[in-house]
Amino acid sequence: MNDPRNSDVLLECRGIDKNYNGPMVLSGVDFALTRGEIHALVGENGAGKSTLIKIVTGVTNRNAGSISFDGHDIPQEHSKNAAEKLGIAVIYQELSLIHGMSVAQNIYLTKEPLLSGLPIIDINKMNTMAQEMIDRYGFDLKATDVIDNLPIAQRQTVEILKALSNKASLMIMDEPTSSLTSTESAQLFKIIRLLKSEGISVLYISHRMEEVFALSDRVTVLRDGRKVAVLEKEQISPAEIIRLMIGRILTDNESHHQMVKKDGEVVLEVDKLCSEGKLKDVSFSVRRGEVLGFGGLVGSGRTELMRAIYGIDPFDSGTITYLGKPYVPTVEKSIAGGYGFVPEERRLQGIMGGISITGNIGIANLDTISSKAGFVSGAKELERAQKAIALLNVKPARPEVLVGNLSGGNQQKVVVGKWLIRDLKLLIVDEPTVGVDIGAKEEMYQTIERLSQAGVAVIVVSSDLPELTRLSDRIIVLRKGRVIKEFVEGAVSEEDVLRAASGLVEGGAQ
Template identity: 35%
Template sequence: MHPAMVTTPLLSLEGVGKSFPNGTVALRGARLNVLPGSVHGLVGANGAGKSTMIKVIAGAHAPTTGTVRWKGEEVVWRTPGAARDAGVATIMQHVPLAPTLTVLENVFLGSRGPWRLPRARRAEFARLLERVNYDIDPDAEVMDLAIGERQMVAILQALATGAELVVMDEPTASLAEGERRVVFDVVRRLSAQGTAFLYVSHFLDEVLSLTDRVTVLRDGTVVEEGETASYDEDRLVQAIVGRDLLAVERRTAPPVDAAAPVLLTVRDLRSPAGVRDVSFEVRAGEVVGFAGLLGSGRSEILHAVYGADARARGEVLVDGEAVRRTPRAAVAAGMALVPEDRNAQGLIGTFPIWKNISLPDLPSLASGRALPRERAEAERAERVIADLGIVCPGPEAMVTELSGGNAQKVVFGKWLHGGTRVFMLDEPTAGVDVGAKADILELVRRFAAQGGAVLVASSEFEEILAVATRVFVVREGRIVAERPAHETSEEELLMLANGFGEGGAQGAA
C-alpha cells in the first residue's frame, strides 16, 4: 500500500522535549510521523536537534516530555535493545561494525535463534541479498571493504533484525557517487517492499529526490513538515536556516593578482601512498581546489605536503624556505591541516573546547613558554567561539557534545591565532549542514582575503567552485588538469576527474 493511503503512522513523536543536566534544551515539543513503507526525510542545521531525535527514537535517550508511539501504541524504550526488538534499526553515520569479523558474522551479530547454525545463516544471508538486489562476499572481512560496502553490510544487518523502520543518519556522507546510487536503489527497493526509512541527510538533493515527506528541525523545534514534492532546494534551505544561503555558498572567488607573493611551493612530491610527481605553487590570497573522485589521491597530496606521510619525498617551501617533512616542522613554518576525519585526527574527545583550541600554540600561551596559563587558553577559546559562531554552552564544554558543524569550527579555530599562513583543508564540510557549510566557506574566503593561502581537497565540486580561484584536477595521484575556477564548471571537472577531456600542465602559478 502506498504511504499516502496509510492513516496510522508506524512511528510518531508528539510534543517531545529533551533537556540535559547541563541546561541544554535539545528538543522543544517536537513532532514526527513516519508512515509504513515511506521514506521520510529529516533535515536541519547542525545543533538543530536531529541527533537527539534519532537517539530518542533509538531508545538511547528517554524524552523529558511528550509521547512516542509505535504502531499507534505509546511506548517507552529505555535501551537501544528495546527499540531494536520492537522493529527499529538505527544506522549511524560512522557505521559501528566489527572490522575483524566477516560480512556474514557482522550481519547476524547479536542475532538469536537459527542464525547460530552456519547453514541457516548462509541461507538467510542469500535471501537478504536477494531482497536488496546486491552481491557481496559473506566471508570477506569488514576491514577490507570499501566504505560503500560497509554501509550495505549495515543495511543487511538492520534487515536481519527484522526491522520495520530503518533510521539512516547521514548514510552517504563519505560515499562516492556510484556508491550513493547503490544506497538509493536499495532504499527505494526496500520501501516498495514495506520497510519504512527515516532518512537524515545534509545533502538536500538526496532528500528531494528520495523521500516522500520531509520534516525540518530548527533549534529543537519542528518548523515545517510536508510532502517533499512541495519543496525545492531554495525553500528547504530557507526553512533550515531561516535565511537564503545558496547565494553565499555559490559565490565564485575572483582571480588572484599574478604579482602576489608565492607562499607555498611544492616540487616533485611523490609517495608510495599514491602521490606521483606533484608540483605547484600557491600565492598569498589564493584558494586552490583539489578536485578528484574517491581514491584519486587528493587527500594523500595534502597529507604529503603537510609532512604527515613519512614516506613522501620532494620539496615543500613556505616563503621560499624549505620545510622538513614532519607535521611539527610544518606547524612551525605556518602550515595547518584540517583532516577529513575530525574526530580521529582533528580533535581530542576527552578534552574540552578550550584545550583543543590551544593545543597547537601552547608555548605562546604559557608563562616562560613552559607553565600553562589556563586563563589565557580560555580567553582564546572564548574569542574563537565568538568569531566563528560556535554554538556551545561555553569553553568548558566537551567537543563530543558538539554538533558536526560546530566541532569542525573548533578544528578550524585552533589554527586561527597561531601564525598560520597556509591552510590545507581535506573535505572541510563533510557531515555538516548547509548553514555550517556556508559559515565554513566564508571562513575560507576570510582567511584568503587576509593574505593566507588555502588548499581545499573535496569530492564536492560545487563546493570547490564556490571558494577556489584555481582548480587542480587529481586522478591516480597526479594533477592531470588545471583550470581557473571562473572558467570551468562541475560538469567539466567531473569529466576530467573521470579521465575524459584534455589535461593541463601542472604547477603554473
C-alpha cells in the first residue's frame, strides 16, 4: 500500500475469508483504518459488513486472513473480551445496557471504584466520576438517571461513554441512526466528530448515503463479500457509492418507481385499528393481485400491525373484514382461511433450524398432509416439501437437509415456501430479504411478483427502500403507530418514502 497514512494505521485486516458452513460470506477482504478517522463501511444487505464487524470484535472467528490492531496481531481465536481489552468498542442501540441501573452504574459496570480497602462500591465517587466525564464532553445527561427513563439517543450516548471509560480507540457503530429522529442524528454526528478530535477512530455502518457523505473521511465499499473500493474524502459522492455497491448505474426507472392502481376485489380491509401504545386508528385495504408496501422507521408500528392482522397479538378496537366478512383473527383461523405469514426475524421466528426442510414445510401444512384421525402421511408430506423446493428453487434441493445448515436466502425460501403450496389468498412478508444474498433476493422479488399476478394479495413490510418501491403497487408509511402518508399512484422515489417516515412530510402530523 502506498497510503502515506499507513504509519498511522490502527486496524488492518488482510485477506479475510469467512463462511458459515456454506457459501463464502467474505472472501479475501482487505481493510485498513487509520487513527482518528471516521471510516464508513457500506454495502447492500448481505454484502458482509456485519460479518466483518463480528470478526473484528471477536463475536465470530475468521477462516483465513490476518488482523492487526494497534500493533498487536489478533489471533484467529479472537474473543469479545480480548477485543474490548484492546480498545475495540461496539456501540449497540441499547442491548448492552442494564435496565434498572443508573447511567453511572452502567458506565462503570465491573470496574466500579471501591471504598479504599473495602470490597464495597463507592457510589458517590462513581457518580462524580461519571458526571465529570459527561460534563467534559458536554452531554445532556445526569449520572444518576436510570436507563429506563432515557430515550434511545441518550442510551447510545451512555454506550459511548462506557466505551470511552474503557479507553476505546476504535468505536464501531452499526446503523446508529436507524431509530433516531433527525435532531437526534445531528446530535450524534456532533459526538462522532468530537470523538475524532480526541483521536478516536469511528467505523460507521449505514445505509443512509447522506450521512456517509457528510461524515466520513474514507469509505470502504463491500459487495458480495468482497472489497470493491476504498474512496478518499474527495472521491465520495452518493451516486458513486451506490454505483459501487450495486455494481451498476441506477436508471431513472429504478430510482423512481411507477406505481399502478389495481382494482381486484378487496381481500382484507382494516378499519381504525387501535392498540394501546402501538397502533392508532390504522385503516387500509388490500386487493387481489395487489402488492401493498408498508414503510416506516423501525418502531413505527409496522410489525405490530402485521402481528395484529395475522392474529398473534390482540388489539383494543377497530374492525377487520376478510374476504367480505367481519373477521377476528387468530393464527389458526388465519392459516386455514388462506393467510401466509413470513415473520421479521427469520432465525428466531421463521425457521426451525434443527429440523429438516420437510419438517419446516410440513408444520404449516399439517391439515393437508394428515388424515382426520391425526395421522401424518409421510409420502404426502415429502411430496409437499418437494413441490415447495421446486417452486422456489431451494438449494440444496434435498428435503432431508436441516434448515439450520442452509444459507440465509434458502432459509427464507423455506419460510415462504411453506405457504406457497397452500390455497393462498393473502401473504404478509415482514422484511423478506434481510440477510439474504443478492441472487436469492432477486428470486424473492420474482416470487412476490408471480404471486400477485396469480391474484394473491401481498403485504410487504420493508426498511429496504429500493425493495419497497420496486415491489409495491401502493405504499403506506407509518410513523408512531399512525398512517402518515399513502402513495397511491404515479411516481414515488425512495426519498419520498424516507421523508415521510422521518416525519418530514408536508403537514406531518405528529
